[in-house]
Amino acid sequence: MAKPGTPMSRPDVLVVGAGGSGSALAARLSEDPSRRVLVLEAGPVPADLSGFPESLLDARLVPGAQADHPAVSTHLVRLTPGQAYVATRGRYLGGSTTVNGGYFIRAREADFTRWAAAAGDDLWSYERVLPLLRRMENDLDLGGGPLHGDGGPLRVRRTSLAHPAAEAFREAARALGYPEEADKNAQEAPGFGAVPSNAVDGIRINTGIAYLLSALSRPNLTVRGGCLVRSVAISGGRATGVVVEHAGRTEVIEAGEVVLCAGAFVSPHLLHLSGLGPARDLERAGVPVVADLPAVGAALSDHPQVALEWTPREALPEASGSWLGGALHLTSSRGAEPGDLEVLQSLVPLAGLVGGAVSVPGAPLAFLASVQTPRRAGRLRTESADPRVAPRIDYGYLETEADRGALRDVVRAVASLVATDAFGEVSSGLVEPAALDDDNALDLWIATRLGTSQHTCGTVPMGIEGDSAVDSQGRVHGVPGLRVADTSILPTAPLRGPANTAVLTGELIAAAMRAQ
Numbered sequence: 001m002a003k004p005g006t007p008m009s010r011p012d013v014l015v016v017g018a019g020g021s022g023s024a025l026a027a028r029l030s031e032d033p034s035r036r037v038l039v040l041e042a043g044p045v046p047a048d049l050s051g052f053p054e055s056l057l058d059a060r061l062v063p064g065a066q067a068d069h070p071a072v073s074t075h076l077v078r079l080t081p082g083q084a085y086v087a088t089r090g091r092y093l094g095g096s097t098t099v100n101g102g103y104f105i106r107a108r109e110a111d112f113t114r115w116a117a118a119a120g121d122d123l124w125s126y127e128r129v130l131p132l133l134r135r136m137e138n139d140l141d142l143g144g145g146p147l148h149g150d151g152g153p154l155r156v157r158r159t160s161l162a163h164p165a166a167e168a169f170r171e172a173a174r175a176l177g178y179p180e181e182a183d184k185n186a187q188e189a190p191g192f193g194a195v196p197s198n199a200v201d202g203i204r205i206n207t208g209i210a211y212l213l214s215a216l217s218r219p220n221l222t223v224r225g226g227c228l229v230r231s232v233a234i235s236g237g238r239a240t241g242v243v244v245e246h247a248g249r250t251e252v253i254e255a256g257e258v259v260l261c262a263g264a265f266v267s268p269h270l271l272h273l274s275g276l277g278p279a280r281d282l283e284r285a286g287v288p289v290v291a292d293l294p295a296v297g298a299a300l301s302d303h304p305q306v307a308l309e310w311t312p313r314e315a316l317p318e319a320s321g322s323w324l325g326g327a328l329h330l331t332s333s334r335g336a337e338p339g340d341l342e343v344l345q346s347l348v349p350l351a352g353l354v355g356g357a358v359s360v361p362g363a364p365l366a367f368l369a370s371v372q373t374p375r376r377a378g379r380l381r382t383e384s385a386d387p388r389v390a391p392r393i394d395y396g397y398l399e400t401e402a403d404r405g406a407l408r409d410v411v412r413a414v415a416s417l418v419a420t421d422a423f424g425e426v427s428s429g430l431v432e433p434a435a436l437d438d439d440n441a442l443d444l445w446i447a448t449r450l451g452t453s454q455h456t457c458g459t460v461p462m463g464i465e466g467d468s469a470v471d472s473q474g475r476v477h478g479v480p481g482l483r484v485a486d487t488s489i490l491p492t493a494p495l496r497g498p499a500n501t502a503v504l505t506g507e508l509i510a511a512a513m514r515a516q
């Protein structure tokens with residue numbers, strides 16, 4: 001833990017969680033030396049890079065794919081009413097960015113337009129966020145310019161397409177007429193391209209490393225690990241601090257303002273446990289209601305995913321630098337949003353990702369096929385006032401014909417790619433070919449292999465008071481002194497993975513707080 005035991009009586013801002021958003025927020029807030037910032041993080045907080053085990057740094061691995069990894073918390077969820085799934089989250093400095101895939105693609109302009117419309121102001125418009133997107137990155141491939149930054153804390157590099165399987169993917173996409181998308185962070189027409197990533201020289205640079213390690217020496221910033229926040233303390237309708245468990249003790253820490261950055265599962269749960277949520281559900285759970293906020297937990301948005309494995313024709317080289325090869329974005333047949341389907345290439349066998357090994361001799365490689373159409377299908381409900389009882393989390397996948405149709409589209413697209421002569425240079429075909437011509441049979445094939453991209457958003461949605469939980473600056477409606485600043489507040493999961501937008505959320509809300 002950094003600065004063990006450092007006393008900080010009544011900080012100006014108390015941040016709960018040092019993950020994708022919380023690290024950026026705390027670092028930016030504490031750039032102002034007059035603002036005292038205390039971060040309480042459930043996981044360990046190393047003082048320097050040497051405190052991160054190798055398995056959390058090696059970008060050829062995805063620690064979050066290993067439910068038993070010590071840096072991971074597990075959450076039993078239901079993807080459909082009949083299908084349970086163990087979702088994971090990072091519990092370490094950097095949060096889920098410490099255990100994730102390192103894919104770091106910006107949300108699409110259409111996402112920002114949709115969110116700004118929901119919020120009722122232009123804070124989240126593409127024009128307003130672009131300076132922040134540039135400010136947070138150091139694009140090692142493209143350098144600084146109107147679209148990219150070269151001085152930000154997060155270094156970005158695109159994945160190499162030199163691996164024979166990545167080359168074959170590119171040729172297959174070309175053969176099927178998909179356009180090249182040279183810079184997936186430039187709002188170009190969706191197509192095939194390398195993946196912008198926060199993995200540099202083989203190391204996944206999580207947000208804790210990028211934003212917080214260098215800030216730990218600031219006298220006005222304290223980051224305490226091993227602190228499990230249990231609820232927000234509210235007095236006279238105003239947030240006054242948090243209740244936290246640390247080293248076997250429970251205490252209340254008071255603060256001028258509380259900002260929840262505990263992620264899209266825990267932030268809504270903490271609000272519920274603090275009496276902020278749908279009054280009927282809270283009463284049923286035995287939680288005294290402080291404010292009836294029906295939107296907290298009412299809508300959960302995520303990306304359903306299916307993995308398709310293929311057999312290499314002959315032994316291929318080991319992945320180097322990253323587990324990721326190329327990515328293809330294409331549009332579903334209903335075309336709700338351009339580029340709403342994603343095909344991501346894994347150059348490490350799934351067995352390796354799940355088992356924590358870069359190489360598994362003879363194992364197939366895989367494509368991860370996801371539907372990224374913005375949709376709010378799920379729900380998070382708190383069923384007990386006891387904070388140790390997990391909330392019930394339903395994803396609501398496959399409920400509509402549109403959901404099922406989009407998944408069929410993306411599975412068929414992968415099958416077409418694998419069937420090209422170009423991909424046949426490296427592959428002898430899919431391991432488990434799907435029944436492509438029969439919708440019902442394909443639906444069944446998909447349902448038995450259904451997974452999730454682990455991109456949950458929307459559980460504390462921003463918007464206009466009445467049908468949302470927070471405003472565009474993360475301020476909880478009707479509860480002064482309390483904000484939420486993480487992926488929970490995005491009304492829908494973005495058309496791309498949310499890690500980039502998680503960081504943007506921390507940057508944006510810190511900027512809003514500093515401007516006040």
Ligand SMILES: Cc1cc2nc3c(=O)[nH]c(=O)nc-3n(C[C@H](O)[C@H](O)[C@H](O)COP(=O)(O)OP(=O)(O)OC[C@H]3O[C@@H](n4cnc5c(N)ncnc54)[C@H](O)[C@@H]3O)c2cc1C
Pocket residue numbers: 016017018019020021022040041042043062063064065088089090091092093094095096097099100101102103104105227228229230261262263264266453454455456486487488496497498499500502
């Ligand atoms: C396995 C996996 C792979 C992924 N891969 C990608 C990818 O390649 N690209 C992409 O764009 N997105 C990816 N994501 C999603 C992305 O990493 C997350 O959306 C993003 O990190 C969310 O940021 P956040 O700040 O909302 O939450 P988190 O990053 O999860 O941070 C929450 C923090 O709060 C802490 N915390 C939780 N509860 C408490 C508590 N009670 N008290 C104190 N602290 C607490 C946690 O320990 C954590 O540090 C992946 C996610 C997972 C799980």
